[in-house]
Amino acid sequence: MKGSLIILSFFALGLLVGIYNMVPEHFSQNDYSIYALYILMFLVGIGVGSNKKSLSLIKSVNFKILLVPLSVITGTYIGVSVFSLLQDELSLIDSLAVGSGFGYYSLSSVLISEVSSDTLGVIALLSNITREIITLLLTPLFARYFGKLAPIASGGATAMDTTLPVITKYIGSDYAIISVFSGVVLTILVPVLITIIL
Amino acid sequence: MIIVLILMSFGIGIGWFLHKHKKFIKITSELTNWAIYLLLFLLGLSVGTNDEILNNFDEIGYQSIIITVFAVMGSVLVSWLCFTLFFKKDER
Numbered sequence: 001m002k003g004s005l006i007i008l009s010f011f012a013l014g015l016l017v018g019i020y021n022m023v024p025e026h027f028s029q030n031d032y033s034i035y036a037l038y039i040l041m042f043l044v045g046i047g048v049g050s051n052k053k054s055l056s057l058i059k060s061v062n063f064k065i066l067l068v069p070l071s072v073i074t075g076t077y078i079g080v081s082v083f084s085l086l087q088d089e090l091s092l093i094d095s096l097a098v099g100s101g102f103g104y105y106s107l108s109s110v111l112i113s114e115v116s117s118d119t120l121g122v123i124a125l126l127s128n129i130t131r132e133i134i135t136l137l138l139t140p141l142f143a144r145y146f147g148k149l150a151p152i153a154s155g156g157a158t159a160m161d162t163t164l165p166v167i168t169k170y171i172g173s174d175y176a177i178i179s180v181f182s183g184v185v186l187t188i189l190v191p192v193l194i195t196i197i198l
Numbered sequence: 199m200i201i202v203l204i205l206m207s208f209g210i211g212i213g214w215f216l217h218k219h220k221k222f223i224k225i226t227s228e229l230t231n232w233a234i235y236l237l238l239f240l241l242g243l244s245v246g247t248n249d250e251i252l253n254n255f256d257e258i259g260y261q262s263i264i265i266t267v268f269a270v271m272g273s274v275l276v277s278w279l280c281f282t283l284f285f286k287k288d289e290r
Contacts, residue, residue: 010242033237044206072273076273083268111202127269134267147282154270191202
């Protein structure tokens with residue numbers, strides 16, 4: 001939660017600086033952020049490759065455990081597709097891209113704002129933060145009425161870290177490995193799926 | 199944008215080779231945080247100078263929440279199906 005607040009305050013700071021025009025003209029006109037994104041993606045790759053969790057989890061792969069992230073992806077895409085049919089502000093492609101954040105709001109928002117538009121980036125930011133908050137708040141409810149995989153599904157990519165404590169509290173620690181596995185797979189897939197979709 | 203994926207794969211390879219160097223991993227994760235902070239600051243900056251987004255912020259916020267409700271509902275329901283079909287029988 002502390003990490004989320006730091007991240008949000010940097011966004012808010014940028015927002016304020018932008019609104020009150022505190023930056024030199026040439027800086028706001030040149031887009032340096034694409035290079036920062038390249039560096040970030042390289043660093044994220046190193047993080048994934050060196051992660052002890054992801055290394056040891058490869059050993060636990062079997063057909064059944066793979067179904068968990070697969071149903072999170074399928075369910076999310078069905079949900080956002082229905083959403084895109086019910087309104088005409090966001091297209092199907094845009095909706096799928098926002099859904100592909102799976103709660104990983106920092107990466108999905110900056111990636112989407114580079115590839116698509118700032119508006120969609122902001123939607124990705126707010127939507128994926130909301131996904132984390134919904135998971136933190138409704139995990140007890142999901143676990144009770146929709147089975148032990150429901151909190152993991154709701155958490156998406158965050159099921160490996162920020163929402164893991166509350167998830168394991170309500171579905172039991174024997175599901176912790178599945179939760180981390182699903183979260184790791186989705187985290188790796190976030191940039192891949194967003195790039196493919198947009 | 200395929201370059202993003204190439205860079206990431208390149209990073210995964212390097213991370214894989216150097217995963218035993220604790221200091222390197224620590225520096226990388228610290229740098230990752232700062233890259234994210236910088237990018238979100240820049241996103242905030244371009245949003246702050248974009249009147250179209252600022253004027254429609256309530257609409258954008260509303261849409262973001264509704265799409266998330268659909269995304270979460272969809273994934274919870276499909277995972278429920280998956281749980282009922284493949285996991286429940288292992289429960290005591």
